[in-house]
Amino acid sequence: MSVLNDFFNNLARYGISIEEKQKSLLIYYFELIRKFNSVMHLTSKSNTEQVILRNFFDSCILKVFLPRFESLVDLGSGAGFVGVVSKILFPDSKVFLVERNKKKASFLSIVIKELNLLDSLVLQDDWSNLVLTADVAVSKASCGVNELIYLMPNLLRESGLFLHYTSRLDSCPAYDKFYQYYTPYSNRPQFICVYENKMDRK
Numbered sequence: 001m002s003v004l005n006d007f008f009n010n011l012a013r014y015g016i017s018i019e020e021k022q023k024s025l026l027i028y029y030f031e032l033i034r035k036f037n038s039v040m041h042l043t044s045k046s047n048t049e050q051v052i053l054r055n056f057f058d059s060c061i062l063k064v065f066l067p068r069f070e071s072l073v074d075l076g077s078g079a080g081f082v083g084v085v086s087k088i089l090f091p092d093s094k095v096f097l098v099e100r101n102k103k104k105a106s107f108l109s110i111v112i113k114e115l116n117l118l119d120s121l122v123l124q125d126d127w128s129n130l131v132l133t134a135d136v137a138v139s140k141a142s143c144g145v146n147e148l149i150y151l152m153p154n155l156l157r158e159s160g161l162f163l164h165y166t167s168r169l170d171s172c173p174a175y176d177k178f179y180q181y182y183t184p185y186s187n188r189p190q191f192i193c194v195y196e197n198k199m200d201r202k
Contacts, residue, residue: 004030007053010184016060018089025088025115026056032111033079040103042079052079054185058140058165059085065179065192066163069093069135073155075127075148078104080111082138082165087117094119096134098127133157140165146173149195156197164193 004027011018018026033042033052044051059082070093074083077097087095097112097120099105105124112120123130128151137155139148145164148155152162166172167186172193179192 003049003053007056010057011060014061014064016063018060022088026085028115029080029084029088029111030056032107032114036107036110037079040107042104042107050185054183055079055081055140056085057183057185058082058190060089061181061183062086062138062163062192063089064181066136066161071134072096072136072138073098073130073132073134075137075139075155076100077108077122078140080108082140083120084108084111084115084117086138087120088115094121096121096123096132098123098125098130100124100126127151127155130155133160135160137162138165139163145171145193149173152195152197153199158197158200160197162195162197164195166191166193169193 008023030052034048037043037048062082072086072093073096075098077083077099083095083097087093097108099108102124105122108122132155134156148162164172167188167190169178169191175193176196177194180189182189
């Protein structure tokens with residue numbers, strides 16, 4: 001598939017190397033999103049392929065800034081960005097996919113089964129109800145950044161990291177640090193704001 005071959009070449013140009021098995025899983029995942037998008041509205045129906053590839057790249061860039069972790073919770077997972085891609089790239093990690101929408105949560109369950117992603121769990125719940133002890137929490141589609149910062153002690157272990165993707169750095173409240181990166185699927189720099197959990201569980 002040429003569109004994915006170009007994507008893999010783009011990853012390589014950015015210093016992100018992935019194995020052949022991981023490439024196969026990403027291709028299968030790509031096809032599942034395209035197949036179910038028309039009935040589940042997983043992502044934009046216009047320029048669907050480019051939207052998927054942009055989100056794939058944003059997810060894969062995590063490998064540059066966070067080369068290892070044991071557990072990750074993807075908040076507002078939607079079609080599975082960033083959680084499913086992270087599970088593919090970090091197969092030994094445990095991943096929680098949090099999605100309130102029933103149709104999208106069902107799709108995530110299908111993906112886990114079809115891709116045989118062990119140690120992956122879909123949580124169809126509001127993040128305010130969660131009690132987890134993950135190493136990393138990730139927010140991409142969610143806009144409730146302040147709420148998630150407040151909820152960090154209920155989601156993360158001590159010193160765990162909450163990462164929020166944004167195209168505008170000034171949209172993040174006071175962060176501990178940030179990562180800036182460039183993507184071939186956008187004409188402007190992208191950012192990941194990083195917050196460390198320094199509080200006891202509420």
